[in-house]
Amino acid sequence: MTKQTLKKLRVEAGMTQIQVATAMGVSQPNYQRWESGSAPVPKTKLKKLARTLKTSVDELLGKPADFDLFGVERNIPEHRTYFGELAIHFEKGLPILLPVSEEMRSSLHRQLSARSTFIVAESLDNRMVFIRRNAVTDIYISSEAYDTFGPEEYVDHLGVAPDDDFWKIVESLEYLEDVRDEFEESRIAEVLGQVRMTEAALDELIKTGNVSPEDREKVWAESMGLTEKFLERAQTVSWQLSSGQLRHEYVQESRLLYEVFSFLEFDNDDMDGMICMPLEGYHRTIAIRKSALDYISIPKHKFHEGSIECAEEELDAPRF
Secondary structure, eight states: OOHHHHHHHHHHTTOOHHHHHHHHTSOHHHHHHHHHTSSOOOGGGHHHHHHHTTSOHHHHTTOOOOOBSSSOOSSSOGGGBEEEEEEEEESSSOOEEEEEEHHHHHHHHHHHTSOOSEEEEEOTTSEEEEEEGGGEEEEEEEETTOSOSSSSOOOOOOOOOOOHHHHHHHHTGGGGGGTTTTSOHHHHHHHHHHHOOOHHHHHHHHHTTSSOGGGHHHHHHHHHHHHHHHHHHHHEEEEEETTSOEEEEEOOOHHHHHHHHTTGGGOOSOTTOEEEEETTTTSOEEEEEGGGEEEEEEEHHHHHHHHHHHHHHHHHSOOO
16 A cells, blocks of 8 residues: 555545544544554454445555456446547647547537536546637547547557556656655556666567667667657646647646646636646746637646645645
């Protein structure tokens, strides 16, 4: 179990530490040690704790939930079932391609019938995308059964990687010590194997004949380029203006990011209003006019992280 797992599940259940401790028959300091990771949850308490938080023992232990990549499993929820892709097109800028779940497909159909300023698409490759409705020319919604996603060429599809812990580790690729006390070494190694090639791995590919010696530098450069794309997806906010210009900015503050964007789904304000993003707290704020946007994309895992931080503060706020 990681430090963040238990806190996340508690906050999602809408419970304070005192409420969980009371339900478990232990003191709040004792429970707090479980949540901080300074003491393990006794094995005899795991099932009761899972029931209290309305989750499973596997999820408590930090094991990734099952994901249905082929849409054939009956007992996996729609938010963990792959549907296909959304190909979204604009008048001047580049299209975007988003792999989405069955749940997101249903949400999109509901949103298309509504009148909010922004359509919100949560992708399976770590993007929360806020799309200005009036900037869209057309959207192709295609299941995985189709051979093509739409009528154009698409970039930036990094495959299906739905888990926030995957992207938290990717975000810390350059400073892995920051997450070693949060995730098991086996999980870190698994993620690294998917996003970063080592020279030893490349040597093995050459040895087995899968890569020719002449192509070594090319394959290495392509691998490094892919790693950079994963890093960018985990660390940056991206937006496209109606002029076709594309911007990227590094983001640090998960909570501030959530506070800015959590209301856009219901935004019906004056389109000449501004979106103000304090991307580095006091040091750097960027304001964007809503009517100048095609879309803005933020790292999904950081949005969820900010949501948990805000929800925890609300739970712990004094009641009058």
